[in-house]
Amino acid sequence: xxxxxxxxxNKLPIDDNLIICLGSFxxxxxxxxxxxxxxxxxxxxxxxxxxxxIIFKSxxxxxxxxxxxxxxxxxxxxxxxxxxxxxxxIVEMDQNKLNLDYKKFIDTLLLNNVxxxxxxxxxxxxxxxxxxxxxxxNYFDVKIADEIKAxxxxxxxxxxxxxxxxxxxxxINELLIExxxxxxxxxxxxxxxxxxxxxxxxxxxxxxxxxxxIEYHGLALINEQENSDQEDGNFLNLIxxxxxxxxxxxxxxxxxxxxxxxxxxxxxxxxxxxQSDIQIGYQWxxxx
Numbered sequence: 001x002x003x004x005x006x007x008x009x010n011k012l013p014i015d016d017n018l019i020i021c022l023g024s025f026x027x028x029x030x031x032x033x034x035x036x037x038x039x040x041x042x043x044x045x046x047x048x049x050x051x052x053x054i055i056f057k058s059x060x061x062x063x064x065x066x067x068x069x070x071x072x073x074x075x076x077x078x079x080x081x082x083x084x085x086x087x088x089x090i091v092e093m094d095q096n097k098l099n100l101d102y103k104k105f106i107d108t109l110l111l112n113n114v115x116x117x118x119x120x121x122x123x124x125x126x127x128x129x130x131x132x133x134x135x136x137x138n139y140f141d142v143k144i145a146d147e148i149k150a151x152x153x154x155x156x157x158x159x160x161x162x163x164x165x166x167x168x169x170x171x172i173n174e175l176l177i178e179x180x181x182x183x184x185x186x187x188x189x190x191x192x193x194x195x196x197x198x199x200x201x202x203x204x205x206x207x208x209x210x211x212x213x214i215e216y217h218g219l220a221l222i223n224e225q226e227n228s229d230q231e232d233g234n235f236l237n238l239i240x241x242x243x244x245x246x247x248x249x250x251x252x253x254x255x256x257x258x259x260x261x262x263x264x265x266x267x268x269x270x271x272x273x274x275q276s277d278i279q280i281g282y283q284w285x286x287x288x
Contacts, residue, residue, distance in 0.1 A: 001081045006089040008097060011111050014087065016050040018112065019043055022119040024157065026059040027070050028079045028177045031155035035145035036083055039118040049115060052087035053080065059157065065093045068198050070161050072182055079178050102126025106139055116141040150175060167201030169261045181257040189239045191254065193224050202265040204277045206284050209241060210255035216241045219281045220256060221273055223265050240273050242282060260284060
């Protein structure tokens with residue numbers, strides 16, 4: 001998979017004809033799966049088209065670039081790679097890009113050899129969201145993915161963000177293509193919650209942890225206050241690993257995948273795992 005930073009105005013250094021998936025993709029959920037499947041099927045039917053998508057570094061909320069987001073960029077890129085995308089175009093949104101005329105965006109897609117587009121029925125783009133799938137269909141072969149619902153509720157990044165704030169890992173993972181995860185750094189089994197991410201509710205969670213390309217099994221204790229001071233290495237959250245007693249190196253980049261919630265934490269002073277947490281987590285891994 002090739003990754004480019006893109007200003008959504010200029011020609012990218014690629015010559016392939018493209019099928020492109022359009023959407024916000026703040027999260028990658030099962031509602032997007034039907035969209036991606038349509039795109040992959042179109043790609044597989046053609047010997048000349050490559051599969052591409054655009055993702056924003058930060059989400060757009062109410063016409064503004066949001067400070068908080070559900071997912072980091074890198075885990076989303078991992079998922080898109082596994083889904084078979086050949087190109088991903090990363091866009092750093094700002095006010096100028098938000099004000100871009102929808103016709104200019106169409107011109108740029110044409111300039112970059114886009115032939116087919118797959119999007120949701122509610123996809124809008126350009127200044128004042130004047131661009132629609134119907135308008136795109138005047139220039140491209142456009143396929144519309146069906147809306148997917150869970151318990152009669154539309155699956156969306158907003159819904160997933162609600163579950164994140166509740167710490168409802170089971171519900172989050174049921175809706176995501178891949179389990180909820182983030183990347184951080186460990187210092188003697190302590191870590192900071194990544195900045196600018198919407199935070200899971202404080203609690204103890206069963207996790208998989210990847211350090212230096214090796215997967216371990218354990219627990220994460222999150223009890224970090226929203227506005228706590230994280231400077232000078234003040235890492236406030238804990239990791240417990242069943243199959244590793246020593247972190248290979250200080251500040252190792254660490255991928256944490258959340259599997260199940262054990263319990264909620266309400267006491268701000270609670271900074272240790274209970275023996276019952278360790279036993280419950282151990283039994284969970286045996287059974288799963």
